[in-house]
Amino acid sequence: MDALGDIRVIELATGVAGPIVGMFCADFGADVVKVETPDGDPERGRPGFPMWNRGKRSVVIDPGSAEGRAWLRNRIGGADMLITRDGEELAAFGLDGDELLASHPRLILLEMPVYLPGHVPWADGVESAALLGAFGGQFARQSSVSGEPVESVYQTLLYAHGLWASVCAVAALIEREGSGFGQRVTVSGINALQQLTMISLVVDPNAPDPSTAVGGAGRHPTYSRMIAGDGKWFTSGALGPRFEAMFMEVIGLGSIVEDERLGGSLANMVAPENIGWVQKAVEEAVLKQPRQYWLDRLDAVGIPSGPIDGREGWLDHPQVAAMGMRVEVDDPDRGPVVMPGVPINLTATPGAVRGPAPALGEHNDRVAPWPAQPRPAADARPLVRSGPLSGIRVVNSGPFLASPYAGCLLSALGADVIKVEPREGDPFRKPAYGANRGMRSIAIDLKHPDSIRAFHKIIEGADVFIDGLRPGVTKSLGIDYDSLKAINPGIVTMSLSAFGQTGPLGGRGGVDMVLQGMVGMMSAEGGDGEPIVNTISVCDISTASMSSLTIALALFHRLRTGEGQRTWDTLLGTATYLQSAEIIRFEGRPPAIVGGVDFQGDGAFDRMYRAADGWVRIAAPDAPAKIASALEIPEEKLADKDGAIAAIAAAIIDLSREEATRRLNRAGVPSASVRKVTEVLRDPRLCEAGFAHVYPSDNGGFIATPGRIASFSRTEWRGVLKPPGIGEHSVRILEDAGIDPATIDQLIERRAVAVGGPMPQILPHAYR
Numbered sequence: 001m002d003a004l005g006d007i008r009v010i011e012l013a014t015g016v017a018g019p020i021v022g023m024f025c026a027d028f029g030a031d032v033v034k035v036e037t038p039d040g041d042p043e044r045g046r047p048g049f050p051m052w053n054r055g056k057r058s059v060v061i062d063p064g065s066a067e068g069r070a071w072l073r074n075r076i077g078g079a080d081m082l083i084t085r086d087g088e089e090l091a092a093f094g095l096d097g098d099e100l101l102a103s104h105p106r107l108i109l110l111e112m113p114v115y116l117p118g119h120v121p122w123a124d125g126v127e128s129a130a131l132l133g134a135f136g137g138q139f140a141r142q143s144s145v146s147g148e149p150v151e152s153v154y155q156t157l158l159y160a161h162g163l164w165a166s167v168c169a170v171a172a173l174i175e176r177e178g179s180g181f182g183q184r185v186t187v188s189g190i191n192a193l194q195q196l197t198m199i200s201l202v203v204d205p206n207a208p209d210p211s212t213a214v215g216g217a218g219r220h221p222t223y224s225r226m227i228a229g230d231g232k233w234f235t236s237g238a239l240g241p242r243f244e245a246m247f248m249e250v251i252g253l254g255s256i257v258e259d260e261r262l263g264g265s266l267a268n269m270v271a272p273e274n275i276g277w278v279q280k281a282v283e284e285a286v287l288k289q290p291r292q293y294w295l296d297r298l299d300a301v302g303i304p305s306g307p308i309d310g311r312e313g314w315l316d317h318p319q320v321a322a323m324g325m326r327v328e329v330d331d332p333d334r335g336p337v338v339m340p341g342v343p344i345n346l347t348a349t350p351g352a353v354r355g356p357a358p359a360l361g362e363h364n365d366r367v368a369p370w371p372a373q374p375r376p377a378a379d380a381r382p383l384v385r386s387g388p389l390s391g392i393r394v395v396n397s398g399p400f401l402a403s404p405y406a407g408c409l410l411s412a413l414g415a416d417v418i419k420v421e422p423r424e425g426d427p428f429r430k431p432a433y434g435a436n437r438g439m440r441s442i443a444i445d446l447k448h449p450d451s452i453r454a455f456h457k458i459i460e461g462a463d464v465f466i467d468g469l470r471p472g473v474t475k476s477l478g479i480d481y482d483s484l485k486a487i488n489p490g491i492v493t494m495s496l497s498a499f500g501q502t503g504p505l506g507g508r509g510g511v512d513m514v515l516q517g518m519v520g521m522m523s524a525e526g527g528d529g530e531p532i533v534n535t536i537s538v539c540d541i542s543t544a545s546m547s548s549l550t551i552a553l554a555l556f557h558r559l560r561t562g563e564g565q566r567t568w569d570t571l572l573g574t575a576t577y578l579q580s581a582e583i584i585r586f587e588g589r590p591p592a593i594v595g596g597v598d599f600q601g602d603g604a605f606d607r608m609y610r611a612a613d614g615w616v617r618i619a620a621p622d623a624p625a626k627i628a629s630a631l632e633i634p635e636e637k638l639a640d641k642d643g644a645i646a647a648i649a650a651a652i653i654d655l656s657r658e659e660a661t662r663r664l665n666r667a668g669v670p671s672a673s674v675r676k677v678t679e680v681l682r683d684p685r686l687c688e689a690g691f692a693h694v695y696p697s698d699n700g701g702f703i704a705t706p707g708r709i710a711s712f713s714r715t716e717w718r719g720v721l722k723p724p725g726i727g728e729h730s731v732r733i734l735e736d737a738g739i740d741p742a743t744i745d746q747l748i749e750r751r752a753v754a755v756g757g758p759m760p761q762i763l764p765h766a767y768r
Contacts, residue, residue: 001561002029003349003553007173008370009033010076011056012084012093014041015127016155016581017192018112019052020162021083021169026055027342027351028553030081033367034058035072035093040360047589048581050331051339052162055354060361061093069094076100078370080182081108081169086117088125097184101713105382106373107182108172112165115189116689122672123665126619127189129155130601134608134617135672136193137680140209141200142535143768144598147213149615149674151608153524153595156538159578161192163545164409168388168710170552171413175388175715177559180376184713190691194706196541198405199768200677202434205694205704209676210272210766214279216526216597218533219270220767221278222247223513225308225522225531230290233531235517237304237510239767240400240427241266250297251285270765304498304509308531311520311583311592314576315340322503325576331586332359338585343573344550348565349557387414387717392555395420395458396439397446397479398468400428401512401537402571403496404435405544406466410551411438412709414717418442418458418733423754425726430764434705435544436723442734443727443754446477451752455479456487457737463558464551465493470509471501481566488564492554494547495568510571512540519575524582527596535768543574604644608674609652609660615674616652616660623669630667693720698761727756 007030011022019034019041026032034041034056043049061068072093076082084090087097097109114120114127115135122131133139133152142150165187172185194201217224222238238247244266248254256278262268269278286294291307298305315326315338327341342351385391389410396407397420404426407417419439421429429436442458444451459465465484467474474480474495481493498510516522516539522531550567558564576583582592593602601607606621620627624644628635631651638644652660657673664671675683681692681704690707697703705721730753734744747753 001349001557003346003351003557005029007031007080008078009081009083010035010072010079012082012089013112014085015043016048016052016158017127017161017165018083018085019043020159021110021112021166022056023052023054024166024549025081026354028349032056033075033363034358036060036360038062044360046581047584047592050329050334050337050357050586051580051584053357054329054339056358057363057367058358058361059363059367063092063094074369075367076107077104077372079107080173080373081110083110083112086111086113101182101184104373105181105376106176108169108176109182109184110165110169111184111186112161113186113188116685117186117188119685122670123668124670126670127158128619128670129157130606130617130619131670131672132157132189132193134674136190136197137200137675137677138193138197138536139608139674140212140676141197142212143214143216143218143533144212145215146598147211148598149608151595151599151601152534153593153599154521154578155581156536156578157189157192157196159580160196160542160545161187161189163542163549164192164195164710167409167545167548167552168413170549170556171388172712174552174556174559175385177556179383180380181382181714183715186711190686190689191709194691194709195409195545196538197536198434198541198706199537199766200535201692202703202705202763203677204697204701204763205678205681205692206702209678214275216530216532217279218535218768219275221269221275221282223767225517225533226283226286228289228291228294229287232291233308233517234291234295235306235308235514236298237514239511242427243303244269246301247298247303250301250303251282253281253285256281270767302509304511304514306510306514306518308517308522309520310523311579314519314579314583315585319499319503319505319572320576322506323500323570323573325573327353329353329356331356332362334586336586340576340580340583343577344546344567344569346550346554346565346567348563349553382714385414385715388712388715390414390715392416392464393462394418394464394466394551395462396466398466398496399426400468401432401435402540402543403466403468403547404432404439405541406547407439408435408437408721409544409548411721412717414715416440419724420444420455421726423727423751429723429726431767433723433764437705438721439724440729440733441724441727442730443756444730445752446479448750448752450747450750452478454734454737454739454747454753457739458733459484459488459491461737462488463492463555465491466496466547466551467493468496471497471507485564490558490562490564492551492558492564493566494551495566496543496547496570497568498571500568500570500572512537512571515539515571515575519572519579521575521579524592525595525599527594527599529597532595537768538578539571539575542578543569543571546574604638604641604648609649611652611655611657611660614657616657616671617674618664618669618671620669626667626669627664630663630669695720695761697763703761703763722761723759725756725759727754728758730755
């Protein structure tokens with residue numbers, strides 16, 4: 001069976017993010033009809049289109065045609081989901097969202113506004129990762145040499161938007177199975193930014209923005225990229241107290257912790273006053289030996305590491321092939337295309353690339369009417385719930401960042417998520433403060449002879465079990481899928497690993513930093529210069545969304561069949577997806593953008609410029625005449641790239657950001673101020689939209705964390721997500737599992753289980 005085998009989707013959205021939702025639906029068996037105007041999706045001529053639109057059908061409709069509008073209304077009557085950008089896009093086809101939901105009560109209306117519902121702060125309302133990243137604080141938070149904002153060469157925010165919206169859409173389908181009713185689901189560009197830049201948004205809103213002038217290596221001396229004595233670059237994944245100490249021993253700096261500036265703790269390496277001198281000491285030590293020497297030594301002690309390579313040949317890597325992440329299709333417009341495959345794995349209902357992207361209008365007159373959706377009973381009332389996943393219980397044993405953050409995301413959708421951690425706690429729980437929000441904690445020693453029976457009782461009442469352990473560890477602990485299935489036949493298990501279990505790298509450990517280097521992200525960002533570390537943990541954070549999507553698809557299948565299954569995903573699969581438009585290959589494709597030190601953008605009309613009080617971002621590669629008019633520049637000065645950059649820079653340097661963007665947007669040139677995180681947190685529109693939750697910290701300040709990251713018209717979850725203390729909920733969780741008080745006391749007395757209080761609400765130093 002296919003996870004979404006009988007789901008019918010109408011896709012009106014164009015561009016990148018909306019079609020990505022359609023792609024995931026099609027990959028898992030949904031019938032996705034892409035409705036385009038006669039001009040076609042503007043992305044049709046761009047490299048990523050063949051991937052984001054694979055497996056769909058294309059129908060062309062003239063929005064002004066009464067016949068076309070009637071055809072569309074007819075198909076919507078049989079659709080389970082309608083994907084659109086916003087109400088304006090619906091109105092172009094004569095549709096109204098409220099009327100559609102009233103007429104078709106089972107419809108999931110997925111709206112994906114570019115910025116906020118009803119508001120885009122730049123001209124033309126275009127979908128733009130660059131403008132969103134500039135205006136939303138991403139670029140100003142990127143580590144740099146100069147301390148100035150840095151542009152990303154990837155459309156990561158759009159990839160994140162499509163992925164997170166997919167999770168929310170399937171969550172709404174899950175809720176509909178119980179209630180019988182659909183609803184409006186809104187996932188905006190701002191929601192994507194909140195979800196992706198979570199670490200940067202967990203701050204004291206009243207503290208100064210941290211300096212980003214820490215270099216392209218980032219803030220963490222042992223969790224970074226490094227150059228060895230032979231001039232070759234590699235990454236070290238030494239993060240957390242144990243690995244950090246081991247790394248220092250390996251490179252001969254074990255005694256550095258005795259330096260009084262560190263106060264006896266390597267955690268203080270990332271304090272602003274220590275970053276520079278510790279980084280220098282590490283760099284000098286690593287230069288004493290060639291790359292392979294360090295990779296061998298780090299591997300011997302279990303520290304994840306890897307070489308830094310280019311992205312050009314990544315799809316030919318044998319590990320990519322072993323995991324089925326390299327796919328070839330015959331595209332009707334481009335011929336043979338090599339693209340990333342399906343990045344998540346469901347063993348009972350696997351996804352697959354069902355075919356190429358369709359030619360424009362290829363299926364005109366070939367999409368038969370769908371049967372009308374069944375209507376709820378006349379006396380049925382839509383249920384009101386606290387989140388679309390209300391009633392779902394998830395047991396999450398994953399440590400560090402990606403797996404805990406998957407639990408946080410599921411909590412934000414209403415699930416009851418239990419964080420299972422060792423008696424001493426997840427070693428990364430403090431640095432990953434933002435990732436552990438919203439869960440309940442039980443601290444349990446799974447190696448203790450008394451604990452496994454208690455853990456199995458918890459599993460009896462669970463719907464999902466997540467592990468982020470290396471392949472083979474769950475089996476040794478007796479918590480693998482086969483063991484848990486014997487206890488709970490309907491259980492869904494989700495395993496996250498770096499490279500999966502098969503192939504030349506199968507079973508190896510890996511972390512975000514290692515994958516960024518291996519797949520080519522760092523080298524692409526650095527261009528001809530040094531590799532650049534992305535301040536966002538893009539692989540970890542996006543894998544949390546990928547894991548959530550995996551779980552949602554498996555739960556939807558279980559609701560329809562009663563069948564659980566084993567599922568898994570990998571950092572490698574996510575890292576490959578995050579480069580989809582950049583590494584896809586076909587004859588004649590234009591080269592992908594590469595960066596450089598403190599990269600400011602590609603081309604004269606698509607980059608950041610310094611203003612009198614900061615920076616502005618222009619995103620109008622095809623509008624030199626409009627730029628010339630807005631800035632009163634003779635158009636002939638924009639004839640060549642270098643001259644145009646100089647002329648535009650001179651015209652903007654004496655203007656405030658507000659004045660520069662006002663002139664540009666008024667002339668139809670999409671542009672935005674480059675803002676810092678503290679500016680974003682003070683934006684009145686974002687405050688009104690619930691962008692952040694702010695609450696007192698335990699040391700006298702305040703803590704801001706991402707607020708509502710998706711909206712559901714009927715099953716909205718509201719509340720502040722905070723991280724739990726170690727074992728804060730141990731007793732209640734055991735009670736919920738039906739374990740009697742005497743047995744609980746014995747578990748605590750025998751040190752199988754630990755009990756603790758709330759976690760101190762104090763922000764750690766930023767490690768990225």
